[in-house]
Amino acid sequence: MNELVFFVNKVLVAGTVIGSIYALGAVGVTLVFGILRFAHFAHGDLMTAGAFAALAGAAGLHALGVSTPLPIGFVALPLAMIATALLAMGLDRTFYRPLRERGARPIVLVMASIGVTLMLQGLVRLFAGTAPRSFFTGERKDIFHIALPFDLADRPIIVTEPQVLLVLLTAAAVVALHYFLTRSRLGKAMRATSDNADLARVSGIDTELVARTTWIIAGGLAAAGGTMLSLDVTLKPDLSFSLLLPIFAAAIVGGVGQPYGAIAGGFLVGFAETLSVFNWSVLLRVLAPVLPETVEIPTKLAFVPPEYKIVVPFFILVVVLVWRPTGIFRGRVL
Amino acid sequence: MLVEAANLHAGYGEMNILDGVSLALEAGEIGVVIGPNGAGKSTTLKALFGLLRVSEGSVRFDGADVTNATPESLVRRGMSFVPQERNVFETLTVQENLEMGAFVRRDDYRHLVERIYALFPPLRDKRGQPAGELSGGQRQMVAMGRALMVEPRLLLLDEPTAGLSPLFMSQVFEQILAVNATGVGVLMVEQNARQALGIAHKGFVLASGRNRFTDTGQKLLADPEVARSFLGG
Numbered sequence: 001m002n003e004l005v006f007f008v009n010k011v012l013v014a015g016t017v018i019g020s021i022y023a024l025g026a027v028g029v030t031l032v033f034g035i036l037r038f039a040h041f042a043h044g045d046l047m048t049a050g051a052f053a054a055l056a057g058a059a060g061l062h063a064l065g066v067s068t069p070l071p072i073g074f075v076a077l078p079l080a081m082i083a084t085a086l087l088a089m090g091l092d093r094t095f096y097r098p099l100r101e102r103g104a105r106p107i108v109l110v111m112a113s114i115g116v117t118l119m120l121q122g123l124v125r126l127f128a129g130t131a132p133r134s135f136f137t138g139e140r141k142d143i144f145h146i147a148l149p150f151d152l153a154d155r156p157i158i159v160t161e162p163q164v165l166l167v168l169l170t171a172a173a174v175v176a177l178h179y180f181l182t183r184s185r186l187g188k189a190m191r192a193t194s195d196n197a198d199l200a201r202v203s204g205i206d207t208e209l210v211a212r213t214t215w216i217i218a219g220g221l222a223a224a225g226g227t228m229l230s231l232d233v234t235l236k237p238d239l240s241f242s243l244l245l246p247i248f249a250a251a252i253v254g255g256v257g258q259p260y261g262a263i264a265g266g267f268l269v270g271f272a273e274t275l276s277v278f279n280w281s282v283l284l285r286v287l288a289p290v291l292p293e294t295v296e297i298p299t300k301l302a303f304v305p306p307e308y309k310i311v312v313p314f315f316i317l318v319v320v321l322v323w324r325p326t327g328i329f330r331g332r333v334l
Numbered sequence: 335m336l337v338e339a340a341n342l343h344a345g346y347g348e349m350n351i352l353d354g355v356s357l358a359l360e361a362g363e364i365g366v367v368i369g370p371n372g373a374g375k376s377t378t379l380k381a382l383f384g385l386l387r388v389s390e391g392s393v394r395f396d397g398a399d400v401t402n403a404t405p406e407s408l409v410r411r412g413m414s415f416v417p418q419e420r421n422v423f424e425t426l427t428v429q430e431n432l433e434m435g436a437f438v439r440r441d442d443y444r445h446l447v448e449r450i451y452a453l454f455p456p457l458r459d460k461r462g463q464p465a466g467e468l469s470g471g472q473r474q475m476v477a478m479g480r481a482l483m484v485e486p487r488l489l490l491l492d493e494p495t496a497g498l499s500p501l502f503m504s505q506v507f508e509q510i511l512a513v514n515a516t517g518v519g520v521l522m523v524e525q526n527a528r529q530a531l532g533i534a535h536k537g538f539v540l541a542s543g544r545n546r547f548t549d550t551g552q553k554l555l556a557d558p559e560v561a562r563s564f565l566g567g
Contacts, residue, residue: 185437188426192434195423202383202417203480204409204438 001153003282008157011274017163017232018246019270020170024225025243026250026262027177028218034194034257035214036096038109043222043247044240045120049087050223051230051239052128054080055135062138073135073231074165080227081220088219089212091116097211117240124237132234162231169224174263177217181259186213194257242310246273249313253320255327264328273312276303336361336396336519337382337413337488343390344381351377353543354391357521359536361487364510364520366551368527368564369540375523376418378540379490382521383415384408396487410438414481418492418523421477424466428457431465431476435483443483450479453512471502475509482513489513491522507533527565531555539564 025047032040057076068075095112142161181187186209193200193210201207226239236242250269254261281301288297304311320327338358345351351374359365367375380386382393384405392401395413405415414435423431432450436443451458454475460468465476474494481489494510495503503526511533514520524530531537534551539560547560554560 185433188430188433189437192423192426192430195425196420199417199420199423200434202385202405202409202415203434204406204484205434206406206437 001148001150002155003286005148005153005155005157006282007278011271011278013157013159013163015267015271015274017166017270018273019267020166021225021229021243021266022246022250022270023170023263023266024173024221024228025247026254026266027173027259028222029247029251030254030257030259030262031190031194031214032218033251035190035197036100036109036211037197038096038106038113039248040218041110041113041244042091042116042120043218044244045117045124046084046088046219046222047226047229047243048124048237048239049120049226050080050084050219051226051235052124053083053087053223054227054230055133055235057083058135070165071135071141071162071231072139073227074162077224077227081223084223085216085219088215088222092211092215097208100211121238121240128237130237132236133230134234135231160232162228166228166232169228173221173224177259180217186210190214245310245317246270246313249317249320253316253327255329258327258329261327261329269313269316272316273309276312277306277309278302335359335394336363337521338394339378339382339391340394341391342378342381342388342393344377344386344388346386350389351543352381354545355381355540355543356391356545357536357538357548359488359519359521362514362517362519363535364514364533364551365522365536365538366527366530366534367521367523367538367540368530369546370564372542373540374543375540376492377543379415379492379521379523383413383490385415406438409484409486412484412487413490414484414486414488415490416477416481416492416494418496422465422468422473422480425464427462428465428468428476429461431480432483435480438484446483446485450482453482454479454509470498471505474498474502474506478509478513482518486518488519488521491520493523493525495524495526503529528555531565 025043028046029040029043054073054076057079058073061072061076066072066075095116096109099109099112144159144161144164145156146159147156181191189200189205189210190213192205193207197207229239246269250265251262252265253268254263254265279300279302281297281299284297284301335358340356342352342355343350355374355378357365357378367378369375377386381388384403388402392399394400395408395411400408400411423434426434429447432447436446456472457475457479460472465473468476491510495506498506507529510520510522522530531551531554537549537551537554538545539547539554547554547557549557
């Protein structure tokens, strides 16, 4: 039973956590692609920027003497989401909209977004340095040990407070997004624009308003994902590099332009990662007594060593692009 | 005059397609634009609706100069456009398609949705279905219904019967008459010149981006030269 608990901790808990992060990022990528028709490579940097905004907000709240039962970084999250939404709108106005108005081809916008990536990473390094930072300097991170009620397992399931908050936040974001897209006038206009931008314009839909709304949602969710990941581990200034590939893999697996697909894709990539780096010999060892002695169970038996985790989303990406380029939910071909 | 285009020059990029097209329509009239392929029929509609840059000439709508106005502002003024292809939001339901037609309205438009269902009864049962799943004829109803949600005074239709079977074609013409009967002016481009001129108050025959004949629909139908050159004898 302890082995199973180990599996739950290493695969189910970790997969749900990282899957939620990827989902929050991938929704933004997929919405931006659906409405503005380009792959926004600077999305990972919006997540980094959001995390730093939350860190700054947390420092500010701390200086004001605010103390809460929740992690102060989480309390600062709404501020970070607003700041990042404004940043995303500002980036659009400064770099992407002028290109859009001149009728630039999508590849030009993709290149511009790579430029924005380099710029944002430079700015982060300039102002924040390269060392990882922790949100938990002045307070303690609550860790919940859920002891199992039966005797066979003496090891507990371990979840941290940020992890619980992350899952709740992701669930709330998904439900809110669903209602927004299917019930509100602006949300329906977003779906209409994603479906057929020319017809949206002809119908009198304000496509610039739709674009702004898209950046607000994408920026807000990116900030949430970046902040929650940093609360769970640490805030690394090069966060975006490790996030970009899994997020794009998630968006493509789910079907580009399909928000629900992006959420499913995020969890799929997250679980694929944790399953791949899991040491399966832990579970196989249980079988040792019934196996013949000639079979030796190696001490380490994972599909991929943890330091090569990044190949997992890459592999998924290649497989999907070769066999089903439209993704699970039949999105567009990037 | 409801709409009046004078000496329109417009095209795609460097290529000029319209070389001085003029047309005028009174409120509540049906106007039909016919002509051979490449004559500039669809281009004329797009130029009127601000989808192409007009380099010379002018468009007046309801007394105001709207040359090169944006489609959005024209929709607000009471002009609607139904493109020839991809004219419904396929992944949105029928009802949502109609709601998108009313995007510029901030008032309560539920009675209008009801009116569209009364005008196109088959849509009522399909209101919750994605428009992409409908038949060609029903899609055309959704497309027209969407355009009517702003209560336009002028409806621009780009080949509304393209790709439809003859049965649906007559149905579409009947629906256009029904829409017109509610006081909406209609300006349409049509390949089925004979049938279209039959319901037209005014007909405009274009060739190589210029007006060749302009008259009432009946007179154009009766004109032997129009018949020989443009109606297939």
